[in-house]
Amino acid sequence: MGKKKRGHPDIEELLARPWCYYCERDFEDLKLLISHQKAKHFKCERCGKRLNTAGGLSVHMNQVHKETLQCVENALPNRSGLDVEIFGMEGVPEDILQQHNQRIIQNFYTAQAERQKATGNPPRGQSGGQGPSKKIKYETPEEIKKRLAEHRAKLAAQKAAAANGTAPPAAPADGQAPAQGAPPFPPQQPGYPYPAAGVPPVSGVPAVPGVPVVPPYGAAPGFPAPTGAFPPGPSPPPGATAPFALPARPPSGSPGAPPYFYGAGAPPPGYPGGAPPAMPAPDSAAAAGDSIDQLIRMAEAGIKPGAAPAKNGAEEAGGAGEKKKKGARMVYADTEVSPEEKMAMLPRYQWVEGAAA
Amino acid sequence: MAPATQFEVAQPPQDAISALAFGPGTSRRLLVSSWDKNVYLYEVSNNADEATLVRTFEHRAPVLDVCFGASPDEAYTAGIDHQVKKIDLATGDQTVLSKHSEAVRCVVFSAQHSLLISASWDCTLHVHNISQPSQPPLAVPLPGKPHALAASPTKLVVAMTARLVHIYDLPTLASAVDSQQPPQPWQQRESSLKFLTRAVACMPNDAGYATSSIEGRVAVEWFDDSPESQARKYAFKCHRQAAPEDEGGGDVVYPVNALAFHPVHGTFASAGGDGTVALWDAEAKRRMRQYQRFPESVAALGFSGDGRLLAVGVCPGFETGMEDYSGEGRTKLFIRELGESEAKGKGSK
Structure with a gap:
């Protein structure tokens, strides 16, 4: 694929890119992905040893440091589990794979649509020879x-x-x-x-x-x-x-x-x-x-x-973005009185001068 | 991510944790103040796999803050009963240093200047010269209720309601104790965060400080008032969770309850109501690590003097609209031994 390396890759290229199960980053080739995983997700935080898989790291930590690996580091919240054995692109559960592909596709079309909107160019491969793009x-x-x-x-x-x-x-x-x-x-x-x-x-x-x-x-x-x-x-x-x-x-x-x-x-x-x-x-x-x-x-x-x-x-x-913003719910929302002040007012914690001492 | 070098302290406080502090230097002593009116003294074992409760110090009312003094045998506490107390950890003797007219929110000890500063909801700071116990404390009026207090080697940062931040120069404060003339703040700032300030921590290299708010955000600022330095300040969102769609989506935003700078590497940790602790590299503006979720909100956080240990106080968070609160049975204390380079930043890129 020598064409348009710098430009916007087409969807097949995007889908073909290897990506990391743990953090959803994608890479140029599998080698890079594997070294990324070794460095970011399978690296022993005690001695820096880079293992090939989470399982390997778990065994390493167990045997060398007598520790238990509980989750994969630097992973997305719901991807940090040790139950899936990942190496490169191997072991990625099918449903996750589908989700990922779909996200890529959607991002692609969104980006493409935005670009089209911005540039007025037709999509690549489509009606390439077509004349006035505004048509x-x-x-x-x-x-x-x-x-x-x-x-x-x-x-x-x-x-x-x-x-x-x-x-x-x-x-x-x-x-x-x-x-x-x-x-x-x-x-x-x-x-x-x-x-x-x-x-x-x-x-x-x-x-x-x-x-x-x-x-x-x-x-x-x-x-x-x-x-x-x-x-x-x-x-x-x-x-x-x-x-x-x-x-x-x-x-x-x-x-x-x-x-x-x-x-x-x-x-x-x-x-x-x-x-x-x-x-x-x-x-x-x-x-x-x-x-x-x-x-x-x-x-x-x-x-x-x-x-x-x-x-x-x-x-x-x-x-949607706005709604999102509005939807943000603060767990503690009083902008004047601190949680400690509120707690201090509860009968449980209240201090009354002279009552106790 | 969380190896077994993190352990749970066997005898945690009975009720919510308000603050915790490690002893100075290589001390492995840990003080924890609690809403159950006690201050707990723990000693962490040498191979950092357990912490034993050495003794407790009972107060008249819940204790809101605790700090060590110059030696590992000396501690100061801030009580809801308006008192600032000195505790001799060896004998258990408690002496009242000063009395505010409201609950005392924070205490901070500056070893360099031998000053103990307490901040109270009566909108004053009390500055005590510890080396001259006979000297009465200096009261410094504040424009708002203080919520957080932190000292760097030469500065004192006071965060108050209405997003006020005052920075005092500690040498000036020290000389003011002698003259009994409350000094003007060295700098008066408005918080870079739009919401109520929750915590403040100063960089150990005296360059700046970090503040956090109830609205899942942390700001990093520099003391230096020059436009170049001020241009470097930044804030970022953290300690948030996407809410499930069926609850309307959006983010659930947690307060950032505590901040602590690593004494050696200068990176800092933040603790949120979401029950997570994250390590940040202030220079590189990166998150270095986020630890596995704790069972409840993280209320307090502290590095040991040598930076090898991180103590994490966990108890239910106080949320808007709560009419009842109890941390009983749900308060826990974790201690984590950090790896050699665990809290070491990569430096700015």
Whole structure:
């Protein structure tokens, strides 16, 4: 990949970067990652010895220093456990891997959308030769419908083949339609220009691309297969490219605070819980190859028309940030009287001159 | 992260910890003042794996602060009963040094100037010249209630309500005790933090100090009044936790209850209501380490004189709206032996 080393890497490059399970930093290559882990997470704080794994460090501390390693140093709050054996990229639990990929993707599209907004350039690889960048390039309803129809046909065929008559072909096809249809409807979705900012921070519900779109999607029963395709543990279908196979980034990770949303305590939506109610699994399975393109198209479509949606997004983001600020709850909020003064006033601690002495 | 060199003291105070202090120099004595009206004296064993309770000193009322004097046998306490006391740790004798008209919040001893300074909610400082016990203490009026007090080799920092910070020059204070004329502060500042100051600690190299507030923030400032030095001051957020989304998200912001500078490396530790202790490199503006969460809010913090030990006083935090508070049974004391370079900063980049 000699091209554009300095510029903005494309999504595949980003996803291919090795990253550290403990602190979510990513690295140019695996060697760097491993030396990072040895230096930052697997280094003995007593003698400075760098071990290869947390387990190794634990044994070392036990045998050499007679101490017990309780958690991995410099790790994100919920990643400091010793129960996972990590070496480089090995041993990273699948759900965490998915979360990470998804975050990368979202950050990527957010950044891309922002760049596009700022520069007016088209996304790379897309309509590169296209002339005036200001020209809004989004599909006409006809085009979309056509594509949707193609999609449907394709999916219905697949489904029919897969289900092999167990389900009446018509029903699933109907059920799938909205899900399939969801992504290709960008123009109707000004509030959904790109994954990160567009998804309203609804708690609990794993906000998934496509979900907020059409009510019929609620007819999830229309998908007989998908949930089974995503059992908690095992990896998603091999062909599934990450983007749509992933639950959207948890709402806590609002654009305002990208780097460490994991500490937020928001459970990794969807995956561990098993049955992800709103996961557009069929998308990922069927429309896998298409999804990135779709996303880009959506981003493009969402952003460009008059920049209004983008602005919406920005406002939303700002609003979220503000809300966050407002949401900050101080454990002790009296700005005049100190906790000690309050405690000293409690009968338990009160001092009355002459009463005691 | 937390090796077994951290241990819990077997006989912690009965109620919330208000302050703790290690003895001067290489002393392994640890004094802990508590809301249960006692001051506890512990001795940490040589291989730092246990601390034995040597004795307790009962007071009439909860004790808000404690510090060592010039020798490991001498201590001073600040009581809610308005008294500043000197305690002979060997004999247990208690002498009242001075009496304020309100509870005494803090006591600080300056070994270099042989001064004991107490700060009370009656909005005064009392400055005692310890080398001349017969001399009456000098009362210095303050514009607000003091909440935190700290001394560097030559300066005294008083943090008060309304974000007032006064810095006194200790030699000036020392001579003022003789003349009995309360001096003007050397500097008057407004806290860089927007909320009530919670703790102050001075750099051992006399260059500056750190303050913390009830709103999860720490500021680092320099004494030097020049614009260049003042431009170096900074503040940062810490001791916060993201709240679960179903509770509305946002951050839960904890007070930063205590600060302590490492006597050798000049790095500092902060203790928060979130039950964590973090080590910071003030020069490099980096967090060096954050220790594993303690079971309750961390109320007090102290390094030993040689910087090898870190004592952590843990008890439930007092939160807004509490009408009842008790640290009974939930107060704990931990002592951690630091590794050779554990608190050593990397220096600024």
